[in-house]
Amino acid sequence: MKPSNSRRLAFGLIAALIALGAAPLFIRNDFYLDGFILVFLWASFSGAWNILGGYAGMVSLGHNAFFAIGAYTSTLLFLRLGVTPWLGMFAGGLLAAAVGVILGIVCFRLRSHYFALATLAFGQVVHILTMNWRGLTQGAEGIALPIEPSLAHMIFASKLAYVYLGFGLFLVVLATAIAIERSRLGYFLTAFRENEDAARALGVKTGQVRLIAMAISAFLSAIAGTFYAQYVVYIDPSGVSRLQLSVQVALFAIVGGLGTFNGPVIGACIFVPITIALRSYLGTTAPGLHMIIYGLILVLTMLYMPKGLYGTIRARMKARSQ
Amino acid sequence: MDLTLFVQLLISGLLLGGVYALSSIGLTLIFGVMKIVNFAHGEFLMIAMYLSFWLHHLLQVDPYLSIVVVAIALFGLGLFTFRIAVRPTLGAPHLNQIFVMVGLSIVIENAALLWWSADFRTVSLDYLRAQIVLGPWPGLGLEEIIVNPGRLIAFLVGLSISVAFYFFLKLSYSGKVIRATSQDRSAALLMGIDIDKVYKLTFAGGLMLVGVAGALMIPMFTVHPFVGFEFVLVMFVVVVFGGMGSVVGAVMAGLFIGVIEVFSDFLIGPDSKQAVYFLLFIAVLVLKPSGLFGIKGEEEVERIEAIE
Amino acid sequence: MKATGAVLTVLMVVGIALGQIAAADEAWRIGTILPLTGPQAKNGTKNFDGIKIATDMINEAGGVLGKKVVLISADASEPQAAASEANRLITNEKITAIIGTQSSSLSMAATVVAEQNKVFYIENEGVSGQITGRGFKYTFRTTFSGDMMAAQMVDYAAQVLAPKFKKTAKELKLAIIHEDGGFGTSTGTALQKHAKTLEMNVVAVETYSAKTADLSGLVLKLKQAKPDVLLAAQYINDAILFHRQAAELRFIVPVIGTTAGQGNPDFYNALTKDAEGILAGGIPAEISIERLGAEQKADAGDFVKRYQASHNGEYPNPTSFVGFAGAWILYKYIMPKAGGLDPEKLREAALSLNIPPGKGVLNWGIKFSPPGAPDAGQNVTASAGISQWQSGKLKLVFPKEIATAEAK
DSSP states (O other): OOHHHHHHHHHHHHHHHHHHHHHHHHOOOHHHHHHHHHHHHHHHHHHHHHIIIIISOOOOSOTHHHHHHHHHHHHHHHHHHOOOHHHHHHHHHHHHHHHHHHHHHHHTTSOHHHHHHHHHHHHHHHHHHHHHOHHHHOGGGOEEOOOOOBTTTTBOSSHHHHHHHHHHHHHHHHHHHHHHHHSHHHHHHHHHHHOHHHHHHTTOOHHHHHHHHHHHHHHHHHHHHHHHHHHHSEEOHHHHTOHHHHHHHHHHHHHHOTTSSHHHHHHHHHHHHHHHHHHHHHTTTSTTHHHHHHHHHHHHHHHHOTTHHHHHHHHHHHHHTO | OOHHHHHHHHHHHHHHHHHHHHHHHHHHHHHHHHOOOOTTHHHHHHHHHHHHHHHHHHHOOOHHHHHHHHHHHHHHHHHHHIIIIIGGGTTSOHHHHHHHHHHHHHHHHHHHHHHHOSOOBOOOOGGGGSOEEEOOBGGGTBOOEEEOHHHHHHHHHHHHHHHHHHHHHHHSHHHHHHHHHHHOHHHHHHTTOOHHHHHHHHHHHHHHHHHHHHHHHTTTSOBOTTHHHHHHHHHHHHHHHHOTTOHHHHHHHHHHHHHHHHHHHHHTOTTTHHHHHHHHHHHHHHHOTTTTTSOTTGGGOOOOOOOO | OHHHHHHHHHHHHHHHHHHHHHHHHTSEEEEEEEOOSSTTHHHHHHHHHHHHHHHHHHHHTTOBTTBOEEEEEEEOSSHHHHHHHHHHHHHTSOOOEEEEOSSHHHHHHHHHHHHHTTOEEEEOSOOOGGGGSSOOSSEEEOSOOHHHHHHHHHHHIIIIIHHHTTOOTTTOEEEEEEESSHHHHHHHHHHHHHHHHTTOEEEEEEEEOTTOSOOHHHHHHHHHHOOSEEEEEOOHHHHHHHHHHHHHTTOOOOEEEETTTTTSHHHHHHHGGGGTTOEEESSOSOOOOTTSOHHHHHHHHHHHHHHHHHTTTOOOOHHHHHHHHHHHIIIIIIHHHHTSSOHHHHHHHHHHOOBOTTSSSTTOOBOBOOTTSTTTTBBTTOOOOEEEEETTEEEEEESGGGOSSOOO
């Protein structure tokens, strides 16, 4: 890309971020603030997924496991040992990273469909664990966090505080993604993704490189899980470890456009409001209709914009500039 | 555990496995020939079950008699789905293929919810209430062993279909064409095989098979819009276990999974039985990815290019 | 001529539309949050049906304090969606009273939002103890808790079944099975707790997924444990599967289930004569109880009639009963006393109610635990009696004070 284009893009990005960050200050409506929070949550989780799924090309359908590990670890440490979630989330992140690395060691030899299926099974096993290890997780009854707002508890009375907490998480994930893209790690991952055999032939340690990506991806997914726990102040298997979470998080990144940090953000910015709007306006008049529309959007995007929104737009821009 | 209990668990497991095998044959065919993960396969099972239910509810057609109608309907549905959703993504990256089918399954599930409501539907056939009792054989130390008639029928039909299919694939020209395409697409193209037709018929055929499964299953299982999701996970396990594309493998794997499930149910607990076969699934994927009967190296195959 | 006609029609339409808007301003707007899509959709829609019928009934009788009730409904199939929808109802739709949520996990998330915004919340079906165990001031559960139902079930086993086995309560061997969702887990845990309090002998506790296609392993496992009585917290689908497979594999013991499973009319439809004698705790389907006040009998009868009219003659689902009951309690008792939908007044009104069993709705009373109690907001008079299938009908057999038939 030409230098001026890349600078333009950078400005555009910074401007968008400032707008995104400042907008909530002017919005007093809790419903819209809730929307912002969810966009940030999903953009973060999806961005974390993208590090493995987009950059490394390893499509995982088991990321619900990491989200759940994050949510349960920080919550249990908080409730049973009084550890503040600010620290607990790191514990959750590290645990998720460790589990992710083990999963990677076992499953990275598998390609595409098989890897997706293996991670799917893994995610299901973790879901079954959250349902049945009742001594730890209270099973399907879930765990309620005490609603005592304080900074140390990472629980806030005002939605605005959550907006900025989410925004902070989002910036962290974004910065991580950009940093990876610009780094050698990023080049190695891309090399692996584009042509695995050539990459290996050139001496790229594809195994190690992917494990690092997995660890980062799992770590950040778990942090997103902690954020969820602190916001909804109630966690249960249906909320944090169900399969649909994995599908959704991959979906946002794919529809948005894999392989760049923009994709998950775009995907989240489009799908979260659409989901909320469809559910709110159609959810009760014709139950199921809003999900049908949702599914159709997914199908049509996959059929007609296979590179995702960002990928397609970028391709068109490139074509036009030639 | 005494002998009777062991045999009873085994029989129950095999019969359950028969159901799993039957519903997975179509999936393994699609998987093997087209290398597509048909995430929506469970939804087509659901459609077939509903179809059979409505034929029974509205026209008093016995589900076993409805098999032909349902099979034909699902075949047609398969042709249609192939045209609009599958063929366009044949050259696309795998995850596009996966997510088109995921999107399709979301649409189908919720369309069923919208049209048929969330109520659970069952078909109760009085003649299936009869119990089939084997034994007792005091000489062998066995007391009575009980066999569920509905599952026995599904088991026998599943077995017959897979036997028929095995010979079809091995001996008939079409079968050879399918196997050739499955083994080496480019070579098959060079030999003048109409790949598009093979894919189309395979996909529709796979759906036809799950249609048969649905009609056989409605007398035993309730159907509701989200039943597809519940079955599809086991179906994947069975297919991978048995080796992609291997009909015989799917049957053996289905039976195996059924037995594992019932024994885990009993020995470990019903809550964890799914975890057992998921863990086994991962183990098989990692240690013998081609499954019990698949061709080695298949799982390494990269994406196939577009037909055009 | 045509033009005049057109103009008049337009004016008429506009007038009617304005009239509707005006009328809408004059109506009580009450929010509902239920799972109308997703895996819980079946129960969610049935619950919603109950609420809708209650609303129709009250509106046809002139509304509450002269104003009609309008439902502003929301669909939520997972906890975070329930919280978001609660947010939307409160912030955008300016709702001050919500009825929900059928599922305990959805309830846990939505009630948090309601409590934070000081919005009155009626939980009409979720049974988890946690819902009323958080000391919330604005959340009120109109139905029985899992604990209450479990206590009835265990008491029945101890008081009625043990003597039939010629054993003392402590000698009776109990097995407990429950599905692994919120409902099953809450009830299962409560069953174990109560059995322990009575020092009963629990020989097996098993959990399973309600979505399972096969329970033969579970049945054989239970058979081996040789219990005298089985206590089961199941949904309808798995209850039918379980009983079918249990009958097949010759595992026959008295079963005390719940109205979510064994007490559901579909259960009898599926098992017909094999369902005879099976017990279920929860909503007593039998509503023509002599001890009910005339008004309660009439209301319940009206509800059943309307339900059957819109559901092809089907007898109401227990979920619809509790849906109806929750809304009815709000419309007939709480709102009139509160004089409107101000959450503080609703709260005070609710806490002040002291209506004895049989004089509220169904065969319940209305008395909510006061703030400070461990189950603050729980309707302690919502009895979860034990019913039994006798000759195709569910008869209330326990507790004796309100029973309509003898246990067989």
